[in-house]
Amino acid sequence: MNGTATHRTVIVVGSGPTGLLLAGDLATAGVPVTLLEKRPHKISNLSRAFGVHARTLEQLDARGLADRLLATGDTITGLRAFDRLTLDLGTLESRFPFLLITPQYEVERLLERRAREAGVEFAYESEVVGLRQDADGVELEVRGADGTVAVRRAAYVVGADGHHSAVRRAIGLDFPGVSVIKSLFLADVRLTERPEDVLTVNGAGDCFAMIASFGDGWYRVMGWNRRHEVPDDVPIDLDEVKDVTRRALGTDYGMHDARWLSRFHSDERQAPRYRVGRVFLAGDAAHIHSPAGGQGMNTGLQDAANLSWKLAAAVQGWAPEGLLGTYETERHPVGRAVLRSSGGLVRLARAQSPALRAVRALVSAVGNLVGPARRKALGQISGIGYRYPAPRGAHRLTGTRVPDVALKGGRLYEALRGGRFVLIAPEAYEGQGAREDRLTVERWASDRRTALLVRPDGYVAWAAESPDAAAVERALTAHLG
Numbered sequence: 361m362n363g364t365a366t367h368r369t370v371i372v373v374g375s376g377p378t379g380l381l382l383a384g385d386l387a388t389a390g391v392p393v394t395l396l397e398k399r400p401h402k403i404s405n406l407s408r409a410f411g412v413h414a415r416t417l418e419q420l421d422a423r424g425l426a427d428r429l430l431a432t433g434d435t436i437t438g439l440r441a442f443d444r445l446t447l448d449l450g451t452l453e454s455r456f457p458f459l460l461i462t463p464q465y466e467v468e469r470l471l472e473r474r475a476r477e478a479g480v481e482f483a484y485e486s487e488v489v490g491l492r493q494d495a496d497g498v499e500l501e502v503r504g505a506d507g508t509v510a511v512r513r514a515a516y517v518v519g520a521d522g523h524h525s526a527v528r529r530a531i532g533l534d535f536p537g538v539s540v541i542k543s544l545f546l547a548d549v550r551l552t553e554r555p556e557d558v559l560t561v562n563g564a565g566d567c568f569a570m571i572a573s574f575g576d577g578w579y580r581v582m583g584w585n586r587r588h589e590v591p592d593d594v595p596i597d598l599d600e601v602k603d604v605t606r607r608a609l610g611t612d613y614g615m616h617d618a619r620w621l622s623r624f625h626s627d628e629r630q631a632p633r634y635r636v637g638r639v640f641l642a643g644d645a646a647h648i649h650s651p652a653g654g655q656g657m658n659t660g661l662q663d664a665a666n667l668s669w670k671l672a673a674a675v676q677g678w679a680p681e682g683l684l685g686t687y688e689t690e691r692h693p694v695g696r697a698v699l700r701s702s703g704g705l706v707r708l709a710r711a712q713s714p715a716l717r718a719v720r721a722l723v724s725a726v727g728n729l730v731g732p733a734r735r736k737a738l739g740q741i742s743g744i745g746y747r748y749p750a751p752r753g754a755h756r757l758t759g760t761r762v763p764d765v766a767l768k769g770g771r772l773y774e775a776l777r778g779g780r781f782v783l784i785a786p787e788a789y790e791g792q793g794a795r796e797d798r799l800t801v802e803r804w805a806s807d808r809r810t811a812l813l814v815r816p817d818g819y820v821a822w823a824a825e826s827p828d829a830a831a832v833e834r835a836l837t838a839h840l841g
Contacts, residue, residue: 369391369392369393369515369516369675370383370386370391370394370514370515370517371394371395371498371512371516371518372393372394372518373396373500373518373519373520373521373525374395374396374397374519374521374522374643374645375395375397375399375472375482375484376468376643376660377464377468377643377660377661378643378644378657378661378663378664379397379518379520379521379642380395380471380472380474380475381419381471381661381664381665381668382518382520382642382664382667382668383395383480384423384474384475384478385665385668385672385779386480386668386671387475387479387480388423388474388478388779389669389672389676389779390672390676391671391672391676392479392481393480393481394480394482394483394512394514395475395481395482395483396483396486396488396500396502396512397482397483397484397485397486398485398486398487398488398521398526399484399485401482401484408656409467409654409656410461410462410463410574410580410654411460411461411572411658412429412459412460412462412467412657412658413459413460413654413655413658414454414456414457414743414744415454415658415662415742415744415746415761416657416662416743417429417430417454417455417456417460418454418455418744418761418773418818419661419662419665419817419818421455421456422817423474423777424777425470425471428470429467429470432575433460433462433463433574433575434460434461434462434558434573434575435459435558436449436458436459436461436558436559437449437450437457437458437459439459439741447737448738449742451738452738453744453763454742454744454764455763455764455773459654459742461558461572461573461574462575463574463580464657467657485504486502486503486504487502487503488501488502488521488526488530489502489503489509490509490530491517491527491530491531493517493638493639496515497514497516497638498513498514498515498517498637498638498639499511499512500512500513500514500517515638515675516638516671516674516675517638517640518639518640518642518667519531519639519640519642519645520641520643520644520660520664521645522645523629523648525641525644527641527645528641531636531637532636533632533633533636533641534632535631536630536632537627537628537630537699538628538629539625539626540627540628540649542625543584543588543589543591543592543623543625544583544584544623544625544651545582545583545584545596545600545601545604545622545623546580546582546621546622546623546624547580547581547582547596547601547618547620547622548574548578548580548581548618548619548620549578549579549581549598549601549616549617549618549619550577550578550579550615550616550617551571551613551615551616552615552616553613554613555571555579555613558572558573559571560609562608563608564607564609565607566585566586566587567583567584567607568583568584568604568608569581569582569607569608570582571605571609578619579613581605581615583601583604583605584604585607588600590623592624592625597621598615598616598618598621602615626649626651627648628648628699628702629647629649630646630647630692630695630696631645631646631647633688633692634646634687634688634692635684635685635688640667640687642660642663642664643659643660643661643664644660646663646691646695647659647695647696647698649698649699650702651702655701655741655743658743659694659698659743662743663691663695665818666687666690666691669779669815669816669817670683670684670686670687671684672779673798678798678840678841680838680841690748690749697740697746698740701740701741746761747759747760747761747819754822754823755822755823755824756823757810757812757820757823758821758822758823759819759820760820761818761819761820762812762814762820765784765804765805766804767802767804768803768804768805769802769803772784772814772818773818775800775802776814780799780800780816781798781799781800781814781839781840782799782800782812782813783799783801783802783811783812783813783814783832783836784803784811784812784813784814785801785802785804785811786803786804786807786808786810786811786826788803789801789829789832795836795841798840799840809825809826810825811823811824811826811832813835821835822835
């Protein structure tokens with residue numbers, strides 16, 4: 361092994377959306393961070409994800425990025441599952457009651473620019489080939505483009521390096537699960553005929569197809585034929601894509617000029633743990649699931665938003681005891697729920713037996729007629745419905761996501777742009793003191809009497825009805841030191 365140890369406070373491995381958001385957050389908070397990427401530097405225009413849900417847009421809004429991303433795509437307010445189940449995203453209690461259809465590379469461009477401006481050190485063609493950790497930090501053995509291996513040391517390491525995560529393997533974690541769909545295809549094409557909708561989805565017989573507009577003349581096509589399930593390396597051509605699309609949608613819209621064709625399989629897998637010592641996993645390195653509901657990239661970005669402020673607090677020395685442990689306790693159940701919901705949608709969509717078709721019909725009927733079931737489905741798919749565990753006896757709002765409420769000084773998600781906790785108080789509070797670097801104090805625009813301490817990721821850390829100054833101070837001490 362050649363080279364000497366170089367030190368950065370946090371090393372993030374993987375420059376996809378999850379790694380870029382996380383690294384950018386840390387650097388914005390003043391934490392020295394390096395982002396390692398095995399591939400050469402190039403944001404590909406050939407990416408799988410294309411949908412950004414409401415909760416992700418809220419997180420981007422808290423970073424001043426949402427409006428810029430909205431300009432890159434189109435929005436839809438309705439999602440259809442199976443033959444009769446429809447979900448109206450327009451009813452979401454959010455500033456973003458829709459699904460934004462925009463390619464993953466637009467998300468990556470936005471996040472990379474932010475990370476670079478914040479001072480993230482980028483190291484491309486840098487492959488992790490070994491990892492050791494001790495009580496004080498983590499050493500990574502990193503092979504560069506010339507084949508030499510150098511050692512990089514950091515206080516913490518985050519593996520955001522995808523399905524085949526080198527970091528996950530290095531810390532000895534399995535990735536148990538199964539293949540849900542054995543043979544999917546993706547294609548980016550141009551169309552002679554323009555579909556009526558931004559997102560066109562349907563299944564017929566043994567075939568399923570989806571077409572999404574990127575807004576720049578290119579369209580993403582995804583589909584499968586259950587009677588033609590072949591290995592990923594079997595060549596695919598445009599004729600096969602057109603055939604499956606015609607079977608599922610009734611037309612291929614005059615597809616031509618494919619710039620990308622790919623075949624892959626869809627797995628459901630989740631690491632048993634998201635943390636081993638000073639090493640964390642996020643995004644596809646921690647969990648992968650079917651594309652149903654378009655939740656993959658979104659779930660990874662939520663992982664990053666949850667972890668980044670906690671790592672910053674630990675590095676800066678004010679994190680309460682056990683704070684880093686809450687990343688796994690909060691995000692692992694969410695990952696498991698996404699696996700179950702997306703996998704369930706795929707299994708019902710592919711149902712062939714009379715029994716499963718009957719279940720699908722029941723799910724559609726219940727989802728359309730029963731308000732709570734519909735709201736739960738909307739909350740899971742959009743991401744706004746998840747809440748985190750709260751201590752026994754805590755206020756009912758603790759652990760819930762806070763919508764973009766009105767404050768005397770503006771909107772909550774504008775107040776969150778400093779990366780600090782936000783105390784929303786019914787009355788003026790002057791107790792920031794030495795916490796000014798991590799606490800913003802706001803007042804309700806209304807006469808509401810509930811006090812909320814909102815975490816940097818937009819979830820309630822503490823709440824109380826009409827608390828006195830002593831109660832507020834105790835809460836601040838518990839959460840911010």
